[in-house]
Amino acid sequence: MSRPIEDYGFIGNMASGALVALDGSMDWLCLPRFDSHACFAALLGEPGHGHWQIRPVSDDFRVSRRYDPGTAILETTFETAEGRVTLIDFMPFTDKEHEVDVVRLVRGDAGTVPMQMRLVIRFDYGLIVPWVRRRDYGLSAVAGPDALQLVTPVETHGENASTVGAFEVQAGQTVPFTLGWRPSHWPERNMADPQAQHARTATEWRRWSGACKFGAGRSDHWHEAVVRSLITLKALTFDSTGGIVAALTTSLPEKLGGVRNWDYRYCWIRDATLALYALLTSGYRDEARAWREWLLRAVAGDPRQLQIMYGIHGERRLTELELPWLPGYAGSQPVRIGNAAFAQRQLDVPGELMDTLHVARKFELERSEHAWALQRTMLNELEREWQLPDEGIWEMRGGQRHFTHSRLMCWVAFDRGIRAVEEFGLEGPAERWRGVREAIRADICRHGWNEAKRSFVQYYGGTSLDASLLLMAQVGFLSARDPRFISTVAAIERELMVDGLVLRYRTDTEEDGLPPGEGVFLACSFWLADAYVMMGRRDDAQALFEHLLSLRNDLGLLAEEYEPRLGRQLGNFPQAFSHIALVNTANNLASAHGPAEQRAEHDGQGEEEPG
Template sequence: KPRITRRYRPNTLILETTFVTADGEATLIDFMPLRGQASHLVRLVVGKRGTVAMTTELIIRFDYGASVPWVRRADAGALLAISGPDMLILRTPIEVRGEELTTVGDFTVAAGETVPFVLTYSSSYTPAHLSVPDPIDPQDALRQTHEFWEDWVNTHQSKGAYAEAVSRSLITLKALTYDPTGGIVAAPTTSLPEWVGGPRNWDYRFCWLRDATLTLLAFMNSGYYDEACAWRDWLLRAAAGSPSQIQIMYGLAGEKRLPEWEVPWLSGYEGSKPVRIGNAASGQLQIDVFGEVMDALYHARVGGLQYLAEAWDFQRVLLSHLEKIWSLPDEGIWEVRGGRQHFTYSKVMAWVAFDRAIKTIEAFGLDGPLDHWRNLRAQIHAEVCEKAFNPALGAFVQAYGSQHLDASALLIPAVGFLPPEDARVRCTVEAIERKLVTDGFVLRYDTAATQDGLPPGEGAFLACSFWLADAYVLLGRGEDARMLFERLLSLRNDLGLLSEEYDPAAKRLLGNFPQAFSHIALVNTAHNLELAQKPCEQRSGNVSLAKAAE
């Protein structure tokens, strides 16, 4: 049995998998070149020592596994697999054959030899005079891809004790970005379960507005202003239009219709059904996104991103609509399917929306009903403090009148709703430590006690654990923050990647993978621990990006 190890080449997204056998050693180099006329996936099998016998198998299915393609040979030995509008082209010098609807081949690689495989996607209706996409030079593509990633990383090299983890997370976020629009996908997968065997399986191949502020801070504090600007511009385009029609998520190009349906012919990851395509949460009311948008655009201005005059007009219209709906119940940050409630975090972020508008006027001299917004801000603040704080529990709870805790309350000091020295903040953090921390990691809430419309059971939510570390920083518990952060770093897989959740009992990552929200949180918590300009202080209003840069 071969010994197998893998790694990313340092500062790149080029994957190397090494096989060591009794007869020799070979390395698989997998990468995706920057997109040109077509999309390519390249594999190079490189002989390092002796000889290694290899078998390749390629199973191609379209339409989420339902469609077996028509396979035929093209000129120059290319293999074409066609189904409806889609086509894949395999180019390799080895002899391949069909066996039971699978393309297979056997070959041996010796020291100093390289065997290339290039898989190319194209439309099947390419005009005849254009033929199939031209082949690429795999070695040249490898060189260009390596140079791209090294140049990108070295533009703003991460420093400090956690530089490697931060750099890998930033590379991951860059890879999750659709370059033509600047949209960042939450994860490139669908329906990897939050609990193995359970129904909490969602399609995350979309862009969430909720990620906006923390994404901007992660990029800007790392020096990647082009990416921050592209994300800001995507945000404005996607949310453009009537504020009553704003969605919590959009497609990578800003698509609005994301209907959810289940795939009955797929058994799901380790039997976890259903497999879902699309996401019905796109039609939910989640009032917190108004605060996220206002917060992101405020920090974009403070951070010095190019000013867009139309942005303020859009923000004013957004606030006019929020004034009408902030007092309504909604589905909340966790997108519950068990009915609307007056979720605490939603109300806090409504407060954030008006607070950031007020600060924008005060800092940049823009026009707006300043006194009116100040009154609304005070009204929301007073209501949350009265209805969301449970004196018996000594903590802010999940929703008005609730007896249950929610990890989103950890963000109350981070967004500036209350200062970290407020006793209610400290007591809420301590209550969450007692009730929602399991084996050292934070649950979103107790799924057995909370009616969220689904059966109980899920892992610890990694972003929430990073939020607890951030809360420790604000509370002056620096050593606790560092210890928790380093425990979280130990959960990364061998490539430095994180999913959405973690099962402490089974010691395995859960949920869609890799997860942008987890890596965004990792970057910001590392910056909270390492940088003078801490994102949690920037966001809460204790320090600005502009001041930190002085």
């Protein structure tokens, strides 16, 4: 039986990351990059597909855990009849993409506790058993292009194609384990002192998290939630390029036992604007600048080849494959790597890109003439394509349609282009773009509105609702006081809310090319809180925000979705989009004019009458 997703803690170092369960089992690790083949894949299968567990010998123990404050260093404390130990897990920062380490320190806190370690290395997502050799420092494991070194003073031996070791930890003693990756054709390397690495890693994390400007001086649970979310976003950033992966994992299901299992270890343009807001409003200009620069490099070239997503280095071919040897999390098959959505047409993406660069200018990031040249060329292409059907924000696999949200973001694209000319003095055919913008507005109001529903709907001619329409006021298309927006929010409350949280859309009534069923979408629920703020319903916004905070696991982490009936997190984990939304909603609530309100106030046209 698979462990609940919320039972996992996350460690990372801006190159890769790992998931560690409550019982000290590291069940997911890809080295040396987020999108590399996993060497521990028990998360999507069985322990024999790769894991690394350190725990007391006794089964009778109590466990508690926390992050070392202000860091991504995980501390799991085991209490037994013999005493108490703390397992400290972290990944040291590295400036070498081909040398990535995981460090585990077992610290004795009280008494003398017998401990055990079991290491099962399976390269290529649990498929390949490596050649393991004993070394003076520990062991070496090699298969194909991959090599791992385990450095520890603990004596180990082989047992059933795994490596095991038994040891005791006394109060005041620390027993170290370092697992380091290198290309298999490189010579074995010397590992840095693990306790010195611990001190350096903690210092660096605290220096970074201490720069957070959210609610300066406050130390309440909102501040804690924002800082934890920002640390999570930082740890999901690929330091070499500035790209932010959507999540650490692949194929954690949106429905237990279902087929909605996708690879999220890539960078979506759609996340860019909201991520930029979260970083900039929290005081992290360097990270926002690096994200923008990754974006510009990734999308450079012919605008007709613009993709919705890219690899962490800007790779474009993200071919989707299935891994039949893995049974999947809770039997959820297939397990997929790669993501076929990279080849979809999603006409909201140019709008997201234009909005991201507009936000960068508003926050006075350094100008980029290359960026404006790219934007102008992209708008020329969009001028010819905005009326085409597409797969939409949710990457439907049931055929292309005229999605209202896609048209909304086409409107945003031209609106931001016009404002770049008007507000920042850039050169462009603003008058022509105004004509296109007004044509798109009229098109949305004519075809995206359903009078019987008194709401905008998911796609032209349909009757289904879509939570992405909550963004209409946030992007400035309508005022939050517009009767159409108020009515659309009310319709979403009636039809898409489950136990006070928001579905993306009804998969049981809307054909999207897949079997129905998924949890509520956490980012959409934060969007509803943002809408409440903009509508003046601050009490409702705060109540919803507090409810969403209560869904985080004990470490403050969120997946993509939540299943209210089961009380379980669902989808890939930890999910950047959920944590981005948390930061932005906290900022909206904490200030009289939060980012969303500012965006509507300064960028929107503010129509209040239907037409």
